Amino acid sequence: xxxxxxxxxxxxxxxxxxxxxxxxxxxxxxxxxxxxxxxxxxxxxxxxxxxxxxxxxxxxxxxxxxxxxxxxxxxxxxxxxxxxxxxxxxxxxxxxxxxxxxxxxxxxxxxxxxxxxxxxxxxxxxxxxxxxxxxxxxxxxxxxxxxxxxxxxxxxxxxxxxxxxxxxxxxxxxxxxxxxxxxxxxxxxxxxxxxxx
Numbered sequence: 001x002x003x004x005x006x007x008x009x010x011x012x013x014x015x016x017x018x019x020x021x022x023x024x025x026x027x028x029x030x031x032x033x034x035x036x037x038x039x040x041x042x043x044x045x046x047x048x049x050x051x052x053x054x055x056x057x058x059x060x061x062x063x064x065x066x067x068x069x070x071x072x073x074x075x076x077x078x079x080x081x082x083x084x085x086x087x088x089x090x091x092x093x094x095x096x097x098x099x100x101x102x103x104x105x106x107x108x109x110x111x112x113x114x115x116x117x118x119x120x121x122x123x124x125x126x127x128x129x130x131x132x133x134x135x136x137x138x139x140x141x142x143x144x145x146x147x148x149x150x151x152x153x154x155x156x157x158x159x160x161x162x163x164x165x166x167x168x169x170x171x172x173x174x175x176x177x178x179x180x181x182x183x184x185x186x187x188x189x190x191x192x193x194x195x196x197x
């Protein structure tokens with residue numbers, strides 16, 4: 001016997017495809033949609049379709065945009081490029097209001113176990129941007145994990161002959177934490193990447 005009638009089961013199934021949404025949460029979302037006034041449900045559907053129809057990738061950096069080129073690439077300092085894995089990383093850095101350069105979104109990282117090599121992400125496009133001659137520094141801001149580190153090292157190796165400095169975001173003990181509760185890998189990295197006072 002089926003738990004839901006077909007339309008509800010289908011909606012639950014679609015919601016459960018979203019990251020971090022299990023069956024119970026998907027059911028709550030489906031019930032919420034059923035209880036919504038039709039105009040709110042239409043607004044929800046229109047928002048989803050609007051994103052699918054209007055949002056594309058910037059032809060320069062690969063970030064989300066509605067135009068061919070995003071506003072960051074049009075207005076920011078092009079001498080510093082921050083390399084990130086995904087567009088959501090751009091949003092995280094932008095919330096800080098500290099970085100004034102431009103971005104380059106790789107849309108992935110090198111991960112041989114998943115079959116992702118250097119040709120599967122936007123490294124070629126990054127090198128093309130560097131050959132234009134404006135860039136004075138590349139900041140690699142990939143995640144501090146095996147794939148992120150491997151990607152950072154690969155990019156640094158490719159850029160070295162161009163004599164453009166490549167930096168990596170610092171890693172270490174989070175502010176406000178206690179050393180005794182810090183994991184071994186983070187603590188070891190904090191020692192290696194210590195800075196002068």
